[in-house]
Amino acid sequence: MSKIDSLFVTRLYRARLSELGKAINVDELETTCLSISEDDEAGQDWCEKNDFPGYTSYASLADLSWRFSIFKALVKSIDKHVAEFAKDLEFNLDGKKLKLDSMWINILPEGCIHTSHLHPHSVISGTTYVAMPKGASAIKFEDPRHAMMMAAPPRKVKARDEMRSFIYVEPDVGDVLLWESWLRHEVPMNMAEEERISVSFNYGWE
Numbered sequence: 001m002s003k004i005d006s007l008f009v010t011r012l013y014r015a016r017l018s019e020l021g022k023a024i025n026v027d028e029l030e031t032t033c034l035s036i037s038e039d040d041e042a043g044q045d046w047c048e049k050n051d052f053p054g055y056t057s058y059a060s061l062a063d064l065s066w067r068f069s070i071f072k073a074l075v076k077s078i079d080k081h082v083a084e085f086a087k088d089l090e091f092n093l094d095g096k097k098l099k100l101d102s103m104w105i106n107i108l109p110e111g112c113i114h115t116s117h118l119h120p121h122s123v124i125s126g127t128t129y130v131a132m133p134k135g136a137s138a139i140k141f142e143d144p145r146h147a148m149m150m151a152a153p154p155r156k157v158k159a160r161d162e163m164r165s166f167i168y169v170e171p172d173v174g175d176v177l178l179w180e181s182w183l184r185h186e187v188p189m190n191m192a193e194e195e196r197i198s199v200s201f202n203y204g205w206e
Contacts, residue, residue, distance in 0.1 A: 006162070010144060012169070013085040013178035017128050020084070021077035026174055029070055030130045033105045033197050036061070036068075053112030054195070058104040065103065074128070074199065075100055078176060082124055082203050085178045091123075096205055098123055103201040106187075108137075110194070114187035116142065122181035122202035129171045130199060135192035138168040139177065142184040 017024055036057060037043070043060035046052070050059075057064070064071040079100070086098055101122065108114065119125040127139070143165045155164055171177055179185070181202060190196045 010183060011085070011089060011180070012141070012167075013081065013088070013126075013176075014169070014171070015081060015084075015176055017074075017077055017081075017174050017176045020080035022073055024070065024074055024077060024174075026130060029074065029199075030197055032068055032070055033107065033130055033199070036064075036105060037107055053114070054109050055107040056104055058102075058106075061104070062102065064105070065100075071103070071199075075103065078126070078128065078201060081176050081178060082126070085124060089180070093205065098203045099206055101202055101204040103199065106196075106198045106200055108187065108190045108196040110190055110192060113137075113189045116140075116184055116186040118184045119181040119202050121204070123205050124178055124203040125181040125183075125201065126176060126178035127171075127198045127200045128176040129173050129197075131195060131197035132171065132173050133192040133194035133196065135190075136194075136196040137188045137190045137192075138170040140186050140188055141167045141169065141179070142186075144183060146184075 037055040040055075040057055040060055043055060043057045046059040047055055061067070065075045066072070082098055086093070091098075106114065106127075146165055161167060169177065187196075
């Protein structure tokens with residue numbers, strides 16, 4: 001009898017942020033993100049110089065959890081989710097820990113995108129969602145084997161999720177998504193009239 005196994009797997013963790021740790025006031029988090037974006041002149045300058053659509057604090061603020069108590073609480077909650085995901089991934093951490101090494105705000109106005117990328121030098125990356133107005137873009141994940149398929153025909157339109165070349169995930173406000181940092185992803189154009197707001201982060205092994 002023939003048998004087909006799945007040899008390798010790409011895991012995506014999705015949960016409500018409030019499932020672990022102290023509940024975060026998302027309205028307060030949104031207000032804080034917007035206030036930071038208005039005051040962060042260095043971040044605004046970086047976005048303008050690098051043709052980055054909307055706003056990100058990626059290159060300007062490396063200490064959000066030190067500056068703002070709500071980000072400190074957010075990190076404590078995300079730490080718990082990352083620990084759960086690491087168990088699922090069956091990492092042998094060899095006595096070390098997965099620790100937050102960067103966190104930043106993303107604000108995408110209508111018509112803006114965040115092009116395909118990955119997060120080198122990290123182990124686990126993720127995003128929690130602060131504002132997702134109706135029509136806001138999903139996050140798009142790419143099959144990591146994609147570049148090696150060469151002469152392969154396209155997948156069927158109704159292919160099983162695990163066989164698709166791209167997966168679109170539509171998170172809700174208050175969700176947290178985690179994935180291994182080598183997984184390529186992007187945010188297609190935001191078609192909503194209002195801003196799409198999220199907080200992204202990387203965890204390293206140390």
